[in-house]
Amino acid sequence: MMKKINYIIGIIIGIFFSCENETIPYYNSENDAVRFSNKINDGYGGDGIVYQSYSFVSNPWDEYVIYDIPVILIGNTSDKDRTVNYTIDTEKSTATEGSYELMEGIIPANHNEGYIRIKLYNVTGDKTYELRISIQSSDELEKGPSLYLNAALSWSNSIPTPPNTYTRITYNMLIQSPLSFSSPSISYYSPNALKTIIAAFNWNDWDNPDAHPEYPAAYKRYFTQANYKYLPHYILLNIEQSYSSFATQLGKYIEEYNSTHGTPLLHDAGTLLGQPIEARKY
Numbered sequence: 486m487m488k489k490i491n492y493i494i495g496i497i498i499g500i501f502f503s504c505e506n507e508t509i510p511y512y513n514s515e516n517d518a519v520r521f522s523n524k525i526n527d528g529y530g531g532d533g534i535v536y537q538s539y540s541f542v543s544n545p546w547d548e549y550v551i552y553d554i555p556v557i558l559i560g561n562t563s564d565k566d567r568t569v570n571y572t573i574d575t576e577k578s579t580a581t582e583g584s585y586e587l588m589e590g591i592i593p594a595n596h597n598e599g600y601i602r603i604k605l606y607n608v609t610g611d612k613t614y615e616l617r618i619s620i621q622s623s624d625e626l627e628k629g630p631s632l633y634l635n636a637a638l639s640w641s642n643s644i645p646t647p648p649n650t651y652t653r654i655t656y657n658m659l660i661q662s663p664l665s666f667s668s669p670s671i672s673y674y675s676p677n678a679l680k681t682i683i684a685a686f687n688w689n690d691w692d693n694p695d696a697h698p699e700y701p702a703a704y705k706r707y708f709t710q711a712n713y714k715y716l717p718h719y720i721l722l723n724i725e726q727s728y729s730s731f732a733t734q735l736g737k738y739i740e741e742y743n744s745t746h747g748t749p750l751l752h753d754a755g756t757l758l759g760q761p762i763e764a765r766k767y
Contacts, residue, residue, distance in 0.1 A: 517560030520629030541642040545680035553600035570623035580614040613641040654719035658728040661763035675752035685738035736764035
């Protein structure tokens with residue numbers, strides 16, 4: 486028994502001296518590195534790719550938007566800005582030439598987080614662009630762990646058609662056409678007209694009753710019935726005939742837009758294709 490104990494102690498001592506003689510790794514500030522986030526909330530998909538997306542639905546008439554993909558510093562902060570080096574995988578990307586513009590990638594001075602900044606131009610038509618981005622080493626920052634070096638950034642201007650009777654009636658309450666204001670038909674529907682409504686009222690949360698505390702509990706069920714982000718259930722516009730005031734506000738927005746831009750907003754689909762978009766008049 487004593488021999489076994491001595492043997493085990495000998496092994497432990499041997500391991501200790503072996504480790505002592507080896508070079509123990511330590512953090513070296515010259516090897517500061519950078520990576521994308523590994524948090525699900527920041528878009529990490531668990532497959533080595535951080536997924537980022539942007540929709541022009543809420544600002545459909547803007548020419549472009551500046552988009553920042555967050556990056557994280559591994560190491561010590563610096564008293565100067567440091568460049569984040571990256572490349573675009575043109576074989577996996579679907580974004581066409583002229584649909585984006587690469588800007589800077591930096592970790593700002595005295596910060597442990599930074600960004601890769603890209604200008605995204607508005608997408609015409611019902612399509613989605615995507616950029617595949619990979620972090621690379623530079624003289625200032627090495628690339629971090631391989632699982633967190635790739636990102637996929639997509640953007641579009643497409644919008645799902647109102648999916649049910651409840652929201653199609655809402656659309657017809659607001660957009661002028663030969664249809665009755667309470668019609669559920671989408672024969673006069675156009676994506677451009679819906680985008681105009683969304684831009685006028687900044688509507689993108691009608692699937693969340695908590696975002697609209699102005700409606701008492703008795704109305705909450707209408708949010709789940711409609712289940713659509715961009716238009717409320719028509720019942721919510723029937724309260725005190727508020728659809729009339731909303732249509733008036735929409736008309737003012739369209740008039741101001743047309744005056745500012747010099748060209749009218751036009752329907753891009755449906756029976757009114759090519760004709761000016763107008764708010765319903767009551």
